[in-house]
Each structure stands twice: as C-alpha cells, then as structure tokens.
Amino acid sequence: MTLHWPWMLLTLPIVAAVAIWALLRPDRPRVLVGSLSLWREALASLDAAGRRRARRVSLAWLCVLVGSVLAAAALARPAHHATRPLRHVSLIVTPSAELAGDGAAKLRGAVSAFLGRLGPDDRVQIVLPAALGGAGEWLTVARAREQISDLKPLPARWDELTVPKSSADAHLRVAFVPAGAMTDTLSADAIVEVPVSLPPVTIDRLAAAGSDGQLQVFTSLRNHTLSPQTVSLDLAVFIGGQLTTGGLWDVTVPPQATLDVVRTAGPGEWVAVMVAQRDWPSDLVRAYLVHRPVVRRAVAMVGRDDPMVRRFIRFDPLLHLVADVERADLVIAIGAEAPVGKPVMHLGPPAGTTEYRENVSLARASAAVDDDVMAGVDLADVAIRRLPLRPSGVGRAGKRLVTVDGQDVIVRSKPTLLSGPSDRTIDVAFDISPANTNWTLTESFAIFMTNAVRWLVPAGETDDHYGYLTSLEAGPRSNEAYRIAPSELLIDWADGFLSPGRFQVTEGESKRLMAVSLVGLRGGRPARPVAEQIVAVHLPAPAYADVGRELWPMAVIAAGLFWLAGWRLSVRRR
Incomplete structure (x- = not known):
C-alpha cells in the first residue's frame, strides 16, 4: 500500500490528544431529586464514587475514535498497487453516414466482438x-462496451470526419471504418471494414443556377450495385x-457508375431532389438547395505564382481567378508591382530589398485586433526566417496592422474622403513562401486572406447562387434552427447535429433560410x-504494468x- 500524501498522518496525534482529553475530562455529578428543598441533603448523600472522574471506555467513544483515525488515514490518500499483465488498446470508431440504418448496429457489434477478445485487466481507449x-x-x-452501446451515426460522410x-x-490501434473508405491517412495497426448500409442509388452531386427566369438543376446519381437500377427522380421547387x-x-443508372441529369424548372427559394426507392429512408436519398445570392469577386495574380494563394482562391466560393487584370476586381501581387487603379494586396518585399532581420517570431508582435482585416487572426504560432527591415508599399502613411519591435509587418492604406475603392491596399512585408514562413500552413492565413479580400473589395458581382451546407458546416444543433422539412426523420442520427x-x-x-444536404456517399x-x-x-x-487503486474513498x-454509529449509541445512552 502507498500513501500519496503521507504528511497528512500528522493529524493522528491531534486525534489522539482529543481522544485522551475526552477520556480523562471529569463528568459533572448528576442526582435526581424530587424537590428543591432536598438539594442540601442530596449533595451530602453523594459518595466518593459520584465525584470521581469517569474513566469508562464506552462503545460510542470507540466508534468515534475509529472513525476519526480512518478520516485521518483517508487524508493521506492510501492506494493499493499491484503488477498485472495488461494491454493498452486504442479503438478508432468512425460512425459515418455510410453506416446509417443497420450499419450502425453492425459497427457496434464489430467493436463489441473485438472487446470480447481482450482480458479483464486490459485497458481500452475509444477514439x-x-x-x-x-x-x-x-x-x-x-x-x-457501455460507451459504444448507444453509438449513433453522424449525418456526415466518412471523408468529412476529422x-x-x-x-x-x-x-x-484498431480502426473500424465503413467498407470502401480511403484509410491511407489513418494511423492504425489493423483496420476492420464494416459493411455499409446505402440505398442502391444515391445523390452524388447537386447544383442549380438561375438564368433568364429559368432554373437549371444538375443532379448526379451514383449506382452502388452490380446491376442497372431504374429509379424515379423527383424534383420540386418551392x-x-x-x-x-x-x-x-x-x-x-448503369452499374457501379454515375449518371448526370439536368432538368429545367421555374425559379424559387428552395430546391428539393429525391431519388424514390422502395424501403429506403429519405435522409439518404433526398437533398436540398436554397437560394443564396452571393457577391463574387474576380481576382488576378501578378508576379510569382504561389500555390497556397491559388488554393485559397479556388476554395473560396466568393472568389474566382481571372487571367486579365483589367477584368479583376482586385489584384494580388506576389513579389511584383501591381497596376494602378485596382485594389491591391502586396505579398512579399519590394524589389531591391537587401537588409533583413533573421528568425522573427510573431508571438510577441503587436496587432490591431480591432481592425476588420485582423479580426480572428492569431499569429502566435507564426515564425519568419527573414523579415525585411523596411516596410513595404504604403509604409508609415498607412495603418500599421502588425508590428514587431517597431518594424512594420502588415500595413494597410487609410481610406479618405477623396480616395476611392481602387486606392485600397494591403502590404505584407515578408515572403510568404513555405521556405521563409509557416504562415500559409496555419488557419490564421486563410482567415487573414478572407478578411483582406472583403476589406479591399466590399462589393462585387452578385451571382444567383443556390447552395447547401453539410451537417458539420451547419454546426451543432441549436434552438435557433427550426426544421421546415422533412417533418419526419427515419434515421436515428447522433444527437446535437442538423440532419x-x-x-x-x-x-x-x-x-x-438554410439547406443541409448529405450527398457524395461512397460504399x-x-x-x-x-x-x-x-x-x-x-x-x-x-x-506487465502497475495497476493502482485508490483506497481513500472507502476510508471516508x-x-x-463509524461516526454515525457512535452518535447513535451516545443518543441511546442518554
């Protein structure tokens, strides 16, 4: 047995002192009399035994003493340690939408069957x-086994999960995944594939675009079976x-293939598409779009072609890359001068820079966090190998967004009453390539670029866009989201997510209005x-590992x- 806090045993002498005092303290003599006139005679009738100190050790006194000793021992946190043979096994369990329906039960059964192979002393981590x-x-x-007994599927594809x-x-490390999942990036010693539960045909992609008062709805259907499948495609616009x-x-739909279907409909706020199939829940064969006019901005790049900047433009739904600078709403200049008359974001030092500061960390930089461009941008983990000693672009004439030891790192222009949207500029003083900084590999770079583009070009061309969110993009379920349709869900999804x-x-x-869709399922x-x-x-x-068990809860x-028993005995004695 081991005591984690052995110094707490110093309370035992205090318990002993209190016990001795309670044992040796004199009792008051007590005599029952029938009248007050007999007090004098009663006092005279007391013999020596009535005046002596009570030294009897009662059962109540012993119970209180034992309880106090146990309480003092509990303060020392006793623990029992033993060496036992055991394994530490991590089970990676991914209840994705491919396992909806009876697939979730198959997943739980597979995990439970594997747990049956482990010994009672083994330890399990559910990931x-x-x-x-x-x-x-x-x-x-x-x-x-209890933890996975009520595991429910997420309304998200396997490749969406982190x-x-x-x-x-x-x-x-053993991973339990839906059959057909790409597990190249999964760190596991063994992989158990669980059969998926998908309808024969599902919606692979869904999009819509409005033009000339008409709505073009594009639907791609995927056949998961080895034979052709004939289904009914139901399109509704609301x-x-x-x-x-x-x-x-x-x-x-041909076997093991996709079929693209384009239909024309009238304009509307909502688009609902369902692949009608017998005996299959609608959650897996129905998708939705909602009308969301968006402001898109045309972006042109000059100078060096940076793959991270190009990737950001490609994945931002509000941006599209153009080759002609004249058609662009803004220009991103990487290590080059940008044309006049356009909002510009300068990335990198200007030509001719020769003086640099080596190995700079932005963890101690001063940032204008109240500025729209820097909202939510955390630079604590950003390091720069070479930082120019001179500010680029607008220099001190602009607003300093980020500085380190008095050196400008990010600066933007200050719009005035006489300046127009084309006069807006943002200057990043250092080379953003991965060879010089880790910034483009962090989340803060994407947030900065999003803020900067919207500050440089507050408005752009409005597109008649229809779109949807995935369940994970929609975020946790809240009381602010009221379901319009469908009113009945046939799949018991994991709690806390919008299906x-x-x-x-x-x-x-x-x-x-918001549309949540589940498309692109693979099996x-x-x-x-x-x-x-x-x-x-x-x-x-x-x-062989040291297995410890805390004993102080039992001591408490x-x-x-014992204290309760002592109190009860003392009350009965009176």
Missing part, C-alpha cells in the same frame, strides 16, 4: 471523430411553402466477413459509518 469528442480516457473493457490521434501509450414547379422522371433538411435560422431579429464491400477480420487482428503479448465511507 471517436472530433465532432463526437475525439480521443477518450483509458477504460476497462466493460466500460468501453479523427484525432490515439494515445502514444497504446500497444495496438417559394415559401408553396410548390411552384415539380416533376417526376424515371432514369436508369438533412430545410431550416429557418433565427439570428437576433433576422431570419434566414464498398469488405474483402472478408467482419468476424474473420476481427480474429485476424494480432493481439500483442500483455505487458467507513469513517462516516
């Missing part, structure tokens, strides 16, 4: 997607809650039955029981 809490603590086999790393103490355009078409449907979101006093077939895969997983030999409970 879930980050949306469900990520990596958990080490559990007993029984506790791990799976954190398991503990470095794990002797074995304004408010009223159906304006609808249609039903029978289409045949596919149409919603009305309340933001303060305003309301907006496959495991090469072997799940039971064979589980048996084939090699379990490492148990390693015992102390309380």
